Amino acid sequence: MDCLVQKIGKAVKDVAKARGSEWWYTPRMAAASRALAERIPLVDVVLEVRDARIPLSSECSLLRNFGPSLRRIVLLNKADLANRSRTEEWLKFYQEQKIMAFGVNSHNHKNIKKLLNFLQARIRVLKQKDVITVMLVGITNVGKSALANSLHQVGRISAAEKGKLKHSVVSSQPGETRSIKSLKIASRPNVYVLDTPGILPPNASDDDEICSKLALTGALKDSVVGELEVARYLLSIVNTSDEYQKWAKL
Ligand SMILES: Nc1nc2c(ncn2[C@@H]2O[C@H](COP(=O)(O)OP(=O)(O)OP(=O)(O)O)[C@@H](O)[C@H]2O)c(=O)[nH]1
Ligand SMILES: [Mg+2]
Structure with a gap:
């Protein structure tokens, strides 16, 4: 498996070499990163979206120095694709670090309702304001836009306001989202969620393991590493895990 990880890391570096250093951390990401850095101090809550399968490798470097705060909530999204007991361990880990964290599946509306209740309880603790802004921040493909849409659909706003935006x-x-978009998710106080473009950590292309995990979970396009290498990496992980036992009798 180590060999595959190195191979994928090398494939990423080869692409970076061929396309130039701006390929990984594109000028668009750099611009988005500056725009987000300016807005972070202004918003009421920052929802840091990570992939529940790889909570460390899907860290958004922009928030690295953002310690425990009443304004910061880590969302482990795609929890439906992750091992449930591992996700619980991760949530416990964040709790120990005094960082608020929540496991979520953005396609599950029951789950989103729970998240909305959790958010509204946090907002009540924060400030008495008429308008509250909640910003989704994270690397590419972790599900920020899916979360924004589900929060908007499930949110406590009038039918007329749904779909108006x-x-x-x-x-x-x-890399689908290119600009910051605002969607209303609650009334009295009015709460708006800001969906933002995904940003990769500028130096992570040097780290073979992070590159492999990002490739396997979809933060990088399969074509960057090669579909075959990604499939081989997936199979090698499946082979070394208990999951394999489920198919032993097939
Ligand atoms: N299984 C599962 N898939 C999800 C979940 N959330 C998002 N997805 C899928 O993940 C993919 C990426 O979702 P997006 O919402 O576009 O991700 P993003 O973070 O906005 O990506 P960028 O705009 O590129 O930064 C889509 O295929 C979604 O359907 C989830 O909780 N569970
Ligand atoms: Mg998006």
């Missing part, structure tokens, strides 16, 4: 585009391909 344009929805965010959700795509299986990374």
Whole structure:
């Protein structure tokens, strides 16, 4: 498996070499990163979206120095694709670090309702304001737009307000969201969620393991590493895990 990880890391570096250093951390990401850095101090809550399968590798470097705060909530999204007991361990880990964290599946409306209740309880603790802004921040393809849409659909707003605003585009391909979009998710106080473009950590292309995990979970396009290498990596992980036992009798 180590060999595959190195191979994928090398494939990413080869692409970076061929296309130039701006390929990984594109000028668009750099611009988005500056725009987000300016807005972070202004918004009421930052929802840091990570992939529940790889909570460390899907860290958004922009928030690295953002310690425990009443304004910061880590969302482990795609929890339906992750091992449930591992996700619980991760949530416990964040709790120990005094960081608020929540596991979520953005396609599950029951789950989104729970998240909305959790958010509203946090907002009540924060400030008495008429308008509250909640910003989704994270690397590419972790599900920020899917979360924004679901929060808007499930949110406590009038039927007329739903769909009045344009929805965010959700795509299986990374890098879909290009600008910041605002969707209303609650009334009295009015709460708006800001969907933002995904940002990769500027230096992570040097780390073979992070590159492999990002490739396997969809933060990087399969074509960057090669579909065959990604499939081989997936099979090698499945082979070394208990999951394999489920198919032993097939
Ligand atoms: N299984 C599962 N899939 C999800 C979940 N959330 C999002 N997805 C899928 O993940 C893919 C990426 O979702 P997006 O919402 O476009 O991701 P994003 O973070 O906005 O991506 P960028 O705009 O590229 O930064 C889509 O295929 C979604 O349907 C989830 O909780 N569970
Ligand atoms: Mg998006």
